[in-house]
Amino acid sequence: MINKLIAKIQKMNAPIVVGLDPMMKFVPEHIRKAAFAEYGETLEGAAEAVWQYNKGIVDAIYDLVPAVKPQIAMYEQFGIPGLIAFKKTVDYCREKDLVVIGDIKRGDIGSTSEAYAVGHLGKVQVGGSEYYGFDEDFATVNPYLGSDGVKPFLKVCAEEKKGIFVLVKTSNPSSGELQDRLVKDSAGTEKPIYEVIGGMVASWAEEYMPENGSYSCVGAVVGATYPEQGKILRKIMPRSFILVPGYGAQGGKGADLVHFFDKDGLGAIVNSSRGIIAAYQQEQYEHFGGEGYADASRAAVLAMRKDIGAALGRL
């Protein structure tokens, strides 16, 4: 799956992933009205609005970007109907041949992480049959519990030829409260926690390489808002693709991103969520209006591609 992701990035000249994080305030009025008319102002109505909104965006951008990243929390907040909309979104994006990165940030003790890995990337056994639960292509994983919590995902990735992105240095303002703390390594040298986790990711990546290709199925999450750390982590994890959130709305700019990539302009994929999906609410794109929200998203993808292309010097 990492090789498919890379091939699509190269073909589309777009190291871009669109974050499908549908907050209700982003959904245009005509979509909300139609959904509420059919299902009422209920969880089912909200889920229908979210699904129709996503579908419009996906139809408008699937030929421009290699991947999407639905954030499961934005669906889970609407309970079961919301999660049904998540599953519909995952399935629809896969039909459109988009690589789907499930932003689930799961992580637990071994046997429990195994259940998450099976449910999101693999197949679960029921009697004599096997079923995919959510069936994303990649998942994000939280490393707080150590390698016990990550290894079950690695096993499933190897079986299913899928992948994970481990949280290393997250994009949010308080990420440093824990992740920047200095600890001593075995040689007595001080380094921040994100480098320690980066080192663990690098060794898992070495172990889980596809048969061909230069990147592993084990990637990392490093926020665009921390370009200096990105530069260091790019070197520590030479085999790991970096998923870079925080571009756009969170403050990361194209020029900040150059350090996350390798010398061939690969090795990273940059996420934008509201900057794309709610583009029509920005001054620059407001002329599209709510009815034209999907076209606004398409225009925002093209602008993002140009911004990143310029930064990487391959306009």
Added chain:
Amino acid sequence: MINKLIAKIQKMNAPIVVGLDPMMKFVPEHIRKAAFAEYGETLEGAAEAVWQYNKGIVDAIYDLVPAVKPQIAMYEQFGIPGLIAFKKTVDYCREKDLVVIGDIKRGDIGSTSEAYAVGHLGKVQVGGSEYYGFDEDFATVNPYLGSDGVKPFLKVCAEEKKGIFVLVKTSNPSSGELQDRLVKDSAGTEKPIYEVIGGMVASWAEEYMPENGSYSCVGAVVGATYPEQGKILRKIMPRSFILVPGYGAQGGKGADLVHFFDKDGLGAIVNSSRGIIAAYQQEQYEHFGGEGYADASRAAVLAMRKDIGAALGRL
């Protein structure tokens, strides 16, 4: 909700939470057969089996224990049908007046953690109406992203009078890879990460105290498998209830638990999952047989209560 939990612990003389983590291998044959006969060997069939299995256990133990802790991963692995079984379990346990701790270990950047908090503990806005998504009483929260990721849960807890348990020192073998690393505090003193997180929990706990009572709605997870660390963390977090997993199957014993409690025998609640729910598969309780699995669970709860009571010196 923390006051309700404490009142129930005192009334039942049982600082015990039963982990409803239904792996298919625990579900007795007669339940699996009936579910598969109705729904086939499908995700729906698995979900029905899990739900019937849970219901039997809950009916057998609800008068003995104050709380249950369904581990959402064990449901999520069966996709949408599994999550419907999770929701049915949460609702049924609340009907039986059990306190429900959703073991969800969520945590993300601010706006995303807000969606998780709303979906699991609070209400989501849909047009002019508000709905509960999953509606647990407590949730477990992962602190890797720092305070941004925890604060939205605190806000919802205050509004809804609910609570959280923040992961501090987890029960699994590799928890130390990150959590035991030594860092320097502001005074230059070295301390392990779990003490740093424990300190953060303590300050949130001070801020989020209920009107009456001596414990906060902000608790912590500390594994029974690490009693020495439990002793230290009990002191660092005087206002935080400790949720203690790892008793029984993971190796924690009653005698190890004494340090997690305060001098009044309060301040902690000990979880057992497979030790209770799959008791009938253990030699000690195998005479109950698969058909008597729920009675075996009841017997295991009584034995656990006795073990902990003896350790706390209040048989």
